[in-house]
Amino acid sequence: MRKLRWQILIAVIALAAIAVLLVGQKQVVQGIIPEPQSGGVYVEALVGSPSRFNPLLDFNNQVDRDVDRLVFSSMIHFDSRGNPQPDLAESLGISVTGDVFNVVLRRNALWHDGTPVTTEDILFTVSLLRNPEMPIPPDLVELWNSVEVIAFDALNIQFRLQEPYSPFIDYLSFGILPSHLLAGKTPQEIINDPFNLAPVGTGPYKLDELRSENGRITGMVLQAYENYYLETPFIEKFVFRYFSSTEEALEAYRNGDVLGISHIDPEALNDVLAEPGLNVYTSRLPQMSIILLNMDHPEKPFFGDEIVRKAMMMALNRPWMIDQVLNGQAVEAHGPIFPGTWAYFEDVDTFEYAPDEAISMLREEGYGLPPGGGTVREKDGIFLAFDLVFPNTLEHTALAQMIKEYWAKIGLAVNLIPLEYDALLRDFLEPRQYHAALVDWTLARSPDPDPYPFWHQAMNTGGQNYSKWDDRRASEYLEQARVTPNMFERTRLYRNFQVHFSRQLPALPLFYPVYNYAVSDEVRGIQLGPVFDPSDRFATILDWYLESRPKIEEEETATE
Structure with missing residues (x-):
C-alpha cells in the first residue's frame, strides 16, 4: 500500500511540473488569408472623352487626369489627409525660414523608355509652367515666374521663394515631363505633339496600346512598369474604355465588359447600388457649396449682424436639402476647411435646423414684423429683404428655391436671380455688387487648406474675400499660418481660425458633395479616403490585386 502511495505522489509531482512548464507557453492560432499575386487584367469605364495624355494639359479634362495619374509621376504626392509624401523625390527639406525647398530625386527612377530621371526634367517642366503660351491657369504661371529654381546636379534641386x-x-x-523627348519644342508644338497620344512617363503603368475606331479613341491598355522605382503593381494590365454616361458604363459592367466605373451620377446611384457584386466607394470631394453674404453692402447692413447670420443658418434644413436635391450625396459643412484633412478641427460651433430658435433670436435682436401687418421682419425701417444670385442650373435652382422658402418662414424675403456662372463672377462677386450668393467653391488638386485668399482682410478688394469679412483676428491667424513651416504651429493656427469662423459665421457653409466610384468585388485591396481629385482613387493602386493564393497566417496567443 505504501508503495502505491509513493507512485501516486510521484505522478502528482510530475503533473504539477508539466503544468508549471505549460504556464506562459504560447498557443499558435492559424488562419487562411489571401496573399496578393501578380497578374490579371482590370478594365475600367471612364465617363468622358480623352484629349491629351499630358499632365500640363489635363487641367480641364478629368478622364485625362485619371490616365495621367497612372502614367506620370510628380516629386511629391499627398495622402488622404493632405500630408505630403515622397514620390519621385527621395527626400524634401524646408528651410527654417520657410522660403527654400530642397528636393533630392531617387536614383532608381527611370522613364518608361529606360532613360534616368534627372533635375533636367524638372527644369524643363518648370520652364513650361512659366510660359504664358501654355494652357495653364494664369495664377500658376505667375507663381512659377516668381520662383528661382537651381539644379545643383542630376539629383539635387532647390526652389527659392521671394x-x-x-x-x-x-x-x-506637378506632373514631370521628359526633357529628352520634348525639349526645344514651342508650346504650340507640345500641345499638338504625337507624344500626347503616346505618352512616356515614370508612373507605375506604361502605355501598351491605344485603341480607336473611326478616328475616335475608344480605349487604352496600360502595362505594369517592371522598372517602377517603387513596387511593381500586382495588376498586370490596366485597361480604360470610354463611355458617354454612367448608364452606358453600367450596361458594359452588366455585359461583363468592365470591372469598374469611374464616376457614378446621382441619378444612376440606386441602380448601381442594386447591382450584385459591384462595390461602391464614397469620398468627400474638395468642393463646398456656400452662401456668401455681402457684409459691407450699404443697403443691407443687417448682413453685418452676427445674430442675423446665425438665424439665417439655423433656418436651413440642410439634411433635407441634401436628401431632396442631391439624392443624399453630400455631407453637411461646418466650416471652410475640409474634414478628414490635417488642418480640420471638428470642435467648433455648429448650427442645426432650429427655425423657432432663429425667430426668437431675430426678435431679441429687434427684428419684428410690421405693426400694420406683413410677413417680412424689419428693424429701424430696414426690411430683411434681399436678392440671392446663383448659377442657372437645375440643381442650384432647386436649392435656391428651398432656401427662399426656409427663410420666408422666419420673416426674410428673398428675390431669386439665376445667372450664368461667368456673369455671376464677373458682374456680381468680383465688383461686390450683390446681396447674397449661392456658389460652389472648388479647391481640387489643392491639399493645403490656406483659406487666406477667401477670408483675409487684404482680399476684400481685388481678391476672393467676396463677403468682405474685415476681421483682424482671423487675418492674423491666416497670415502666420502661411509663413511658418512648422506643421504643428500651422495646425494650431488653423484650429483657432476655424473656431473664430464658427463664432462669427461670415458666410453660411452648406455641404460638401461626395464622389462615388464603383468596382467589382473581384478587385481587392482598394482603399478610398478623402480625395483632392477623383484621380486620387488610384493613390493606393500598388495595393490593388485580382490574383491571389491562400496564405496561412499564424498568430501566437499566451495560454493561462
Whole structure:
C-alpha cells in the first residue's frame, strides 16, 4: 500500500511540473488569408472623352487626369489627409525660414523608355509652367515666374521663394515631363505633339496600346512598369474604355465588359447600388457649396449682424436639402476647411435646423414684423429683404428655391436671380455688387487648406474675400499660418481660425458633395479616403490585386 502511495505522489509531482512548464507557453492560432499575386487584367469605364495624355494639359479634362495619374509621376504626392509624401523625390527639406525647398530625386527612377530621371526634367517642366503660351491657369504661371529654381546636379534641386510661403509645397506636385523627348519644342508644338497620344512617363503603368475606331479613341491598355522605382503593381494590365454616361458604363459592367466605373451620377446611384457584386466607394470631394453674404453692402447692413447670420443658418434644413436635391450625396459643412484633412478641427460651433430658435433670436435682436401687418421682419425701417444670385442650373435652382422658402418662414424675403456662372463672377462677386450668393467653391488638386485668399482682410478688394469679412483676428491667424513651416504651429493656427469662423459665421457653409466610384468585388485591396481629385482613387493602386493564393497566417496567443 505504501508503495502505491509513493507512485501516486510521484505522478502528482510530475503533473504539477508539466503544468508549471505549460504556464506562459504560447498557443499558435492559424488562419487562411489571401496573399496578393501578380497578374490579371482590370478594365475600367471612364465617363468622358480623352484629349491629351499630358499632365500640363489635363487641367480641364478629368478622364485625362485619371490616365495621367497612372502614367506620370510628380516629386511629391499627398495622402488622404493632405500630408505630403515622397514620390519621385527621395527626400524634401524646408528651410527654417520657410522660403527654400530642397528636393533630392531617387536614383532608381527611370522613364518608361529606360532613360534616368534627372533635375533636367524638372527644369524643363518648370520652364513650361512659366510660359504664358501654355494652357495653364494664369495664377500658376505667375507663381512659377516668381520662383528661382537651381539644379545643383542630376539629383539635387532647390526652389527659392521671394518670401516664406508654406502652401508652396502644393505646387511641387506637378506632373514631370521628359526633357529628352520634348525639349526645344514651342508650346504650340507640345500641345499638338504625337507624344500626347503616346505618352512616356515614370508612373507605375506604361502605355501598351491605344485603341480607336473611326478616328475616335475608344480605349487604352496600360502595362505594369517592371522598372517602377517603387513596387511593381500586382495588376498586370490596366485597361480604360470610354463611355458617354454612367448608364452606358453600367450596361458594359452588366455585359461583363468592365470591372469598374469611374464616376457614378446621382441619378444612376440606386441602380448601381442594386447591382450584385459591384462595390461602391464614397469620398468627400474638395468642393463646398456656400452662401456668401455681402457684409459691407450699404443697403443691407443687417448682413453685418452676427445674430442675423446665425438665424439665417439655423433656418436651413440642410439634411433635407441634401436628401431632396442631391439624392443624399453630400455631407453637411461646418466650416471652410475640409474634414478628414490635417488642418480640420471638428470642435467648433455648429448650427442645426432650429427655425423657432432663429425667430426668437431675430426678435431679441429687434427684428419684428410690421405693426400694420406683413410677413417680412424689419428693424429701424430696414426690411430683411434681399436678392440671392446663383448659377442657372437645375440643381442650384432647386436649392435656391428651398432656401427662399426656409427663410420666408422666419420673416426674410428673398428675390431669386439665376445667372450664368461667368456673369455671376464677373458682374456680381468680383465688383461686390450683390446681396447674397449661392456658389460652389472648388479647391481640387489643392491639399493645403490656406483659406487666406477667401477670408483675409487684404482680399476684400481685388481678391476672393467676396463677403468682405474685415476681421483682424482671423487675418492674423491666416497670415502666420502661411509663413511658418512648422506643421504643428500651422495646425494650431488653423484650429483657432476655424473656431473664430464658427463664432462669427461670415458666410453660411452648406455641404460638401461626395464622389462615388464603383468596382467589382473581384478587385481587392482598394482603399478610398478623402480625395483632392477623383484621380486620387488610384493613390493606393500598388495595393490593388485580382490574383491571389491562400496564405496561412499564424498568430501566437499566451495560454493561462
